[in-house]
Amino acid sequence: ERKRRELQLAHRASHDSLTGLPNSAELRSRLSSRLCRRPTSAQLGAVESLDAAYGHGQAQYAETHPAVDPHGHGFDFRTGAEAYGAFDHHVHTIAPEGESDDGTKGLAVLFCDLDGFKSINDRFGHNAGDEVLIEVARRLSRQVRDGDTVARLGGDEFVVLADGLGRADAQDLAVRLRNEIIQPIRVDGRAMRVGASFGIGWAHCGMTADEVLKSADERMYVEKRSRPKQHRRAG
Known part of the structure; x- marks a missing residue:
């Protein structure tokens, strides 16, 4: 019983209470475990x-x-x-070079922000908003591979860590996740829809977890602003 309680407390400390996904602290821990402070350019x-x-x-x-x-x-x-x-046994995390897909596989960090979520809270209440977040978490988790991480940063922000992807792979994953999220979500007999904006960042040694997340977050806002406001929501 004591061991079971310890496991429950550890899970609560590392996972989001609403969606059951890894929380912000656990996300940063998983990301940090893959990175070292040695810059990629200095590697031998x-x-x-x-x-x-x-x-x-x-x-x-x-x-x-x-x-x-x-x-x-x-x-x-x-x-x-x-x-x-x-001898250095750490397997260094590298990122694809440039904007084209050069065949390099890396650890992609997909930062997702829901579009139109606030209006659901305002119109239907926070209970409805919570149900939407739970369903979005399920849909994201269904679309990733075993070993990938789907985490909730808080509010309507989610992050996906997907290793072994090239640039084209990461872009395809973002499109697939967005298409899954924008499908109608039924809550209390109502069909609700939200949109999603994705920013793709890349983790590599020499960066901190916060720097990686900030990079993906900034790319997400660039992507969000690039679309007309009326097109950000799914409907």
């Missing part, structure tokens, strides 16, 4: 990293253990262990 290839690590370990050992091994082979196996320990 695997061979270069291993060479550098080996050279560093060998130099360190030479300073403190100048003599060769007792058997006279001129090699100490601890040097190899030091080099292995110094």
Whole structure:
């Protein structure tokens, strides 16, 4: 019973109480776990990293253990262990270059803001608005792959983390998600509709989780402003 309560409390702390999706804190935690502070431009290839690590370990050992091994082979196996320990095992997250699809696969961050949601709250009340948010969360979750993350930042803002996508893949996903969201949502016998604006950002090492989310958020607002106001809502 104690363990069950601990699991419940941990789930409540990391998930949104309304939709059951990961919350803002959990989203940032998952995103941060994929990133390091080392900029992409400063990364070495695997061979270069291993060479550098080996050279560093060998130099360190030479300073403190100048003599060769007792058997006279001129090699100490601890040097190899030091080099292995110094090797960087982190798989760096990279982003596609430029605006065209160059074949690079990365961690896409899709920032979604619902259009016309406030009018539902104003006309039909917050209970109806909550039902719309719950249904939007279900629809987003159905359209992503196992291993992708759909999170609710708060209000009518959602974020999708989808790894292994190129630029065209991410754009196709955004279109598919939007088309799913704009379908009528029935609440208390009424058919309600909301629109959705998506901004696509890319995570890569050297960025913080907040910087990645801000980039996607800014792209979302650019996309929202690019459409006439009357076309932002689905109807």
